[in-house]
Amino acid sequence: DIQMTQSPASLSASLGETVTIECRASEDIYSNLAWYQQKPGNSPQLLIYDANSLADGVPSRFSGSGSGTQYSLKINSLQSEDVASYFCQQYNNYPNTFGAGTKLELK
């Protein structure tokens, strides 16, 4: 299975700050990567697919980048509603695998 290593595990940031979350795959996943946001008590919601494509209805302050084995999710101008956990998922190979998550809190 492809291992997805996400960092950091937790993150504290201030409103208006720019935040970056990293995801490293154990092998090349050819940009077959998605990012999800999960708020407490809710199911994950798709933010980014194909490494850098914004899902419908997702604010433009979210962006994704990367290639090969290294990917990142950037949140510009952090808002209070962005407090959540974030997960990456590779879909280049079966079984699809997820990162362990990054918990984002407000400082």
Next chain:
Amino acid sequence: QVSLKESGPGILQPFQTLSLTCSFSGFSLGTSNMGVGWIRQTSGKGLEYLATIWWDDDKYFNPSLNSRLTVSKDTSNNQAFLKITSVDTADTGTYYCTQRLLYRGYFDYWGQGVMVTVSS
């Protein structure tokens, strides 16, 4: 508008069989390239992709649980089903069903999830 909802027993004992139902609307498993996937979230392994059943009754199972998983569907009633045999405490968690498209590896639509607790 796509919507999915999981239902299940809530609590069960070790060695029992977990049976979950996914009731959905806004799409049909009679449509080519359509599928329903199952994902769980546990404290031990985080988010874990379990299985998919496709419109043509093809199935995929995560090899780590392959022998314990069964998936099926009722196309007429817009339902999909997951069974996990011989559960233990490591199977405790929240189980989600998702819409799956053959040419999309990511998950657009998720159910609200159903909490399952395995306890003696």
